Amino acid sequence: MTTSVANKKMxxxxxxxGALAALVSAVILPQMIHAIGAAAGLGTSLGEMLLPMHLPIILAGLLAGPFAAGTAGFLSPLISFALTGMPTTAMLPFMVIELAMYGICSGLLKNTEFPDILKVLAVQISGxxxxxxxxxxxxxxxxxxVKPEIILTSVRVGIIGIILQLVIIPLSVHALKNADNE
Structure with a gap:
């Protein structure tokens, strides 16, 4: 009984x-991307292309579960907005919903037998x-x-980030699970 209590606490x-790492990453990573974009004369468009907030939240769901990642997904845009003013006030509620759903959905798929790339694709669609x-x-x-046209525009602009997520997240999950088994 002591062992199961210890395992539960662990x-x-x-x-x-996992939630804290995702939260911090989802706040800091966009700032780094925006700084690079500003230095390159791209403004915030690099962040809109690469979708840096999405990656740590989806990864957290696949590793830590729905509660941890859903919480991080919900809080990260709010904290980012409080610290930096990004995302904009108009987009904030929609990003809170989207990122929370990424976290919850990826967490719900965590223990399924589907390949990680299909999990990420399903999460991207659901979010x-x-x-x-x-x-x-x-x-x-x-x-x-916020006009409905933004729905398709954000997918078109963010296609590079979507593809990067389909590559980086499954590789990261695989690497982290292998490191944990060693």
């Missing part, structure tokens, strides 16, 4: 560390569906200034 500890629904509800039901 699991909670691991989830907490964007929730974001699209929120944007449509916001625009048509609540008078949001």
């Amino acid at each position: 699991s909670v500890k691991s989830q907490t560390i 964007r569906v929730f974001r699209a629904a929120a944007i449509l509800i916001g625009f048509y039901g609540m008078g949001s200034v």
Whole structure:
């Protein structure tokens, strides 16, 4: 009984560390990308292309589970906004929903037998569906200034980031799981 309690505490500890790592990464990584974009004269467009907040949240879900990653996904845009003003006020609620869903959905797929690349693809689709629904509800039901055209535009602009996620996340999960087994 003592062993199972210790394992449960370790699991909670691991989830907490995973959530904090994802949260910090999802706040710092975009700042690094935006700094590079600013230095290259691209402004914030590099961040819109590479989607740096998404990567640590999806990765956290596949490693730490839905609660840890969902929490990190929910909080990271709020903390980033409080510290940096990004994302913009207009986009903040939609990014909170999208990133929280990435975390929850990837966490729910954590222990499934699907290949990691399919898990990431399913998570990308589900997060964007929730974001699209929120944007449509916001625009048509609540008078949001964010227009529905942004739904497809963000996918088109972010295709490089989407592809990078499909490559980097499965490789990272594999490497981290192998390192844990050694």
